[in-house]
Amino acid sequence: MSEAKVLKKMKIDEALNTNVWDVDHKPHIVVDYEKCRKICDKKICTLLCPAGCYTLTSGEILFSYEGCLECGTCRVVCPNEAVTWNYPLSGRGVQYRYG
Numbered sequence: 229m230s231e232a233k234v235l236k237k238m239k240i241d242e243a244l245n246t247n248v249w250d251v252d253h254k255p256h257i258v259v260d261y262e263k264c265r266k267i268c269d270k271k272i273c274t275l276l277c278p279a280g281c282y283t284l285t286s287g288e289i290l291f292s293y294e295g296c297l298e299c300g301t302c303r304v305v306c307p308n309e310a311v312t313w314n315y316p317l318s319g320r321g322v323q324y325r326y327g
């Protein structure tokens with residue numbers, strides 16, 4: 229069966245579960261937690277990151293870059309420029325199996 233046919237039959241969660249990561253030792257996204265804490269009320273990153281890298285615990289943002297899908301959403305939606313975003317080192321990061 230071709231990859232396109234396989235993908236058509238897969239749900240998004242199933243396709244994402246086939247991804248693998250070669251995690252960069254250096255964080256490719258750095259969050260300025262001071263801004264999160266002091267000037268951000270909506271914390272929209274916790275709602276829009278498709279990988280769930282941003283979580284809210286006791287009112288504090290926790291960020292983990294290891295499962296990042298490199299979509300760039302957090303950089304675009306953060307209203308406070310709290311996200312410093314770079315691609316991981318060449319060859320590192322997420323490897324998509326089905327696009």
Ligand code: SF4
Binds near residue numbers: 268272308
């Ligand atoms: S939207 Fe930006 S400032 Fe607000 S919690 Fe997320 S990263 Fe921090």
Ligand code: SF4
Binds near residue numbers: 295301303
């Ligand atoms: S780049 Fe995408 S997947 Fe990675 S942390 Fe930002 S929103 Fe989440």
